[in-house]
Amino acid sequence: MQQKVSVMPFRHLSGKFAVCGVGTSAYGNFPETDDYGLAADAFAAAIEDCGLEKNAIDGLVVSRLPHYARMAEILGIQPRWTLQMPPHGRMSGISIIESLAALEAGYADYIVLLYANIGRSRRVHYGGEEAPGFWDPWGFTSMGAIHAMLFREHMEKYGTTTRQLAEVSVAFRNHAVDNPHAVMKKRIGIEDHQNARMICEPLRLFDYCLINDGAVCLILTTTERARDLRKKAVGIAGIGAQDALRNSSYPQHDFWFEPLQKTAEQVYGSAGLSHADIDGLMCYDNFSPTVLFSLEGMGFCGRGEGGSFVEGGALGLGGKLPANTDGGHLSNSYMQGWGLNVEAVRQVRGECGGRQIPDCEVVQYVQATPCTRSIIYTAV
Structure with missing residues (x-):
């Protein structure tokens, strides 16, 4: 007899735990140090x-570090x-x-989660001849090529444009x-994006994350312990998780839609919140199309409507869904989701200065990869 799996397995954790401290190193090119030094x-x-x-x-907990x-x-x-x-990008949500x-099990009272990346100074390319044989069975040389083909499919299927x-x-x-x-500190506009050099058609330079x-x-x-510390505690109200592993990294025409739908049901159900309660979104943006796929899969818009949803500055401050207010992977730095979780905490605390979302109390992190994850952060 097949057992029914609960769609809200994390409800009992809601509100019990909090982020009490966050920190980042500088981002850039630092050949004089190593991953351990940056993590320290x-x-x-x-x-x-x-x-x-x-x-x-x-x-x-450590990720992309040689040894704990x-x-x-x-x-x-x-x-x-x-x-x-x-070291994979999906580990930020999984680690939390x-x-x-x-x-919850009592294995620890205060847990430090650390991620470090030395991809820029060590010239990591995330594709091509760097890992020969890894992508060969599917005809791709990098994740960028996969996302380029995904977005081309989205264009053909739903009429999405590169201007969107x-x-x-x-x-x-x-x-x-x-x-x-x-x-990245130089402002760009739509025409700057459209005139940028093509990397893997139809994706251009500004559609790719920054390796640093x-x-x-x-x-x-725990939330109780966090209240006794220096900074405002930020609670974890909801969690959602659904693997989407298949025989290759190409998501087989669905843009991770079904796993994201299951993740959405879990995260909103466990938090007792809905899309309307979300003040800001921190969305995994290894490539810009991932954001459109996430918006659709999580239910912020209809299937195939991601392009029209983001038009007119919807993701900017003052828009209907401010997103990646630190600049995200595309303009802050590619920290594989970890930095986005720090930004979520800082937004709820009200620490973001000129990029602060007004009256921000609820921020959601969404990760659309072969393992979809979502976390909702709230004021406590």
Whole structure:
């Protein structure tokens, strides 16, 4: 007899846990250091942010770092619960969910999550001849090629245009200008996007994420403990998760729609909220089309309507759904979703200055990859 799986498996976690500290390193080109050094900078910033004593840390999660034990040694901490995650972009959402499970089980009281990337100084290309044989069975040389074909399919199927796609890149760049830590500082308009050189048709230069060196740190604990620390606690109200793994990374014509729909049902159900409650969206933007796919799959607009939804500055400050207010992967830096979660926390705290969403109380993170994830952050 087949058992029915609950669509709201995380409801019992809602409101119990919070982010108490966040920190990032500088983003850019730093050949003089390494991933451990950048992660240590982000950790120090997060500790300073929340005022927690370092010896209180008893949980550690690392992603895209060589080894958790070496990281703990460098930081001078002695965690009793640890987790080494793979380097893939989908790990930001997964790491947060795994950490909540560890807190719920009592494996740790304060968990540090660390991510570091040294892709720019080490000239990581994420495709081509860098990993020969990996993409060969499917005829692609990189994830950029996959997303280019996906967007071409969206264009043919729904009439989406590259001018509509440009709205994503333009909105995020304008946000980055107001972010003192963002890599890209020059404003662009729709015509700048349209006139940029083609990388893999129909995607242009401004449709691709920025590969940089950098690191991100989040510290999670219970909501009760978080209230005793330096900064305003930001609660985790809802979680959604659905794998979409297939025989290749190409999502077989559906743009991750069904997994995103299941994730949406879980995240809104567990939080007891709806789309109308979302003040800001932090959306995984390794390539600009991913944002359109996420908007459709999560239900912010109808299927195939992502292009029309973003027209007229919808994703900008003052728009109907401000998104990626730090500049996102396209204009802040490609930290594989981790930086977007930090921005969500800072928005709820009201710390974002010129890019602050007015009266921001609820921010959603969405990750559309072969493992779709979503997290809703709220004021507590």
